[in-house]
Amino acid sequence: MITAKSDSADTLVRTDAQSFDVEAIRRDFPILQQTVNGKPLVYLDNAATTQKPRAVIDAITDHYLKDNANIHRGVHELSVRATAAYEKVRAKVRDFIGADRVEEIVFLRSTTEAVNLVAQTYGHSVIQPGDEILISTLEHHSNIVPWQMLCEQTGAVLKVAPINDAGEIILEEYEKLLGPRTMLVAVTHVSNALGTITPIKEIIDIAHRSEVRVLVDGAQAVPHTPVDVRDLDCDFYAFSSHKLFGPTGVGVLYGKYDLLNGLPPYQGGGEMILSVSFDGTTYNELPFKFEAGTPNIAGVIGFGAAIDYINAVGMERIAAYERDILDHATQTLSAIPGVRIIGTATEKASVVSFVVEGVHPHDVGTILDQLGIAVRTGHHCAQPLMERFGLTATARASFAFYNTRDEVDALADGIRQVIEVFGG
Numbered sequence: 001m002i003t004a005k006s007d008s009a010d011t012l013v014r015t016d017a018q019s020f021d022v023e024a025i026r027r028d029f030p031i032l033q034q035t036v037n038g039k040p041l042v043y044l045d046n047a048a049t050t051q052k053p054r055a056v057i058d059a060i061t062d063h064y065l066k067d068n069a070n071i072h073r074g075v076h077e078l079s080v081r082a083t084a085a086y087e088k089v090r091a092k093v094r095d096f097i098g099a100d101r102v103e104e105i106v107f108l109r110s111t112t113e114a115v116n117l118v119a120q121t122y123g124h125s126v127i128q129p130g131d132e133i134l135i136s137t138l139e140h141h142s143n144i145v146p147w148q149m150l151c152e153q154t155g156a157v158l159k160v161a162p163i164n165d166a167g168e169i170i171l172e173e174y175e176k177l178l179g180p181r182t183m184l185v186a187v188t189h190v191s192n193a194l195g196t197i198t199p200i201k202e203i204i205d206i207a208h209r210s211e212v213r214v215l216v217d218g219a220q221a222v223p224h225t226p227v228d229v230r231d232l233d234c235d236f237y238a239f240s241s242h243k244l245f246g247p248t249g250v251g252v253l254y255g256k257y258d259l260l261n262g263l264p265p266y267q268g269g270g271e272m273i274l275s276v277s278f279d280g281t282t283y284n285e286l287p288f289k290f291e292a293g294t295p296n297i298a299g300v301i302g303f304g305a306a307i308d309y310i311n312a313v314g315m316e317r318i319a320a321y322e323r324d325i326l327d328h329a330t331q332t333l334s335a336i337p338g339v340r341i342i343g344t345a346t347e348k349a350s351v352v353s354f355v356v357e358g359v360h361p362h363d364v365g366t367i368l369d370q371l372g373i374a375v376r377t378g379h380h381c382a383q384p385l386m387e388r389f390g391l392t393a394t395a396r397a398s399f400a401f402y403n404t405r406d407e408v409d410a411l412a413d414g415i416r417q418v419i420e421v422f423g424g
């Protein structure tokens with residue numbers, strides 16, 4: 001078992017740096033040990049949500065068995081313990097993404113909530129009618145719709161940086177779209193639908209040269225690649241625990257301290273205040289100003305265990321292992337006549353979107369499911385991106401570090417069966 005106790009390094013058991021013991025890792029994920037439709041489960045829907053190692057499940061159970069209490073308010077022992085455990089995770093997240101301060105880490109529900117928070121606070125602070133917000137064709141609906149809503153509310157205009165046929169943002173076009181009215185760039189770090197890794201540092205540098213702030217949607221980047229927000233110099237970075245082997249219902253917004261500190265609160269309620277009277281309210285300090293109401297305490301604690309687990313495996317090693325899986329999947333699938341991979345960027349995370357000639361993606365997904373193989377089919381919450389490729393849907397296999405080359409081969413066999421069924 002990969003044990004992960006980041007605060008006592010001597011108890012860390014790391015696999016040999018040269019090898020990646022995927023079978024040992026798989027044993028840490030109880031859900032993977034099952035059959036589906038009589039076949040061993042091949043879980044390739046990691047971009048939608050990842051599976052959880054036992055360490056995460058145990059951390060949540062332990063919290064409810066031993067420490068459950070509301071946080072920040074109680075003087076009693078359980079509340080003190082729960083508060084300490086919750087706040088410890090904030091420090092883990094800070095270190096995980098290379099932020100300067102714990103105050104820059106806001107716990108929310110999801111990436112979606114983080115983007116909405118920035119739209120409704122930063123957006124409303126700075127946007128005037130006729131101002132522009134610049135996104136890209138690659139975006140997930142979560143990084144489109146909040147900006148469209150802000151545009152409706154303020155009279156701002158949404159601009160979209162185009163992509164090429166490989167699914168890469170065309171940087172020259174992006175740069176041309178940055179104008180005197182651009183108030184914010186909001187771009188994904190990794191595309192969920194195609195796997196494209198965007199040149200995010202360059203995108204940020206270009207925006208900053210025009211003194212434009214940048215929000216990065218990091219939902220699909222953090223599970224696959226080391227992220228250092230200080231090095232990137234992004235102004236905001238959003239991601240979700242559940243795509244990073246942690247529980248659902250927990251998201252993170254990173255924001256530069258001075259920037260976050262200058263923003264108005266997002267939601268009102270308990271926890272985000274210092275004092276309340278009927279004459280007015282004084283808001284709490286960062287990060288609590290943005291954390292109204294009782295948070296997902298157990299979820300955050302489980303998320304901390306996920307970060308420990310990933311750190312124990314090693315993010316660099318995860319990235320290297322997944323590169324091999326991606327290469328194998330790309331070669332194997334593209335060798336099947338009738339299969340076309342959508343998204344062929346030079347820099348990609350381990351996501352392979354594909355279409356099978358003459359077969360609807362939902363049929364591909366249904367037949368694969370009968371073989372115990374879970375892939376995603378549909379528009380992947382990226383309808384404008386699908387439209388760019390003249391499609392309404394694709395099938396998508398998205399890999400995590402517990403997937404194997406054998407599973408890629410099982411997927412390829414499954415696709416060949418799909419083609420046979422449809423008389424290809």
Ligand code: PLP
Pocket residue numbers: 047048110111112113140142143188190191192217219220240381
């Ligand atoms: N951004 C990207 C790139 C995603 O892939 C997703 C989820 O698939 C999201 C945002 C939204 O994440 P969540 O549903 O956790 O808010």
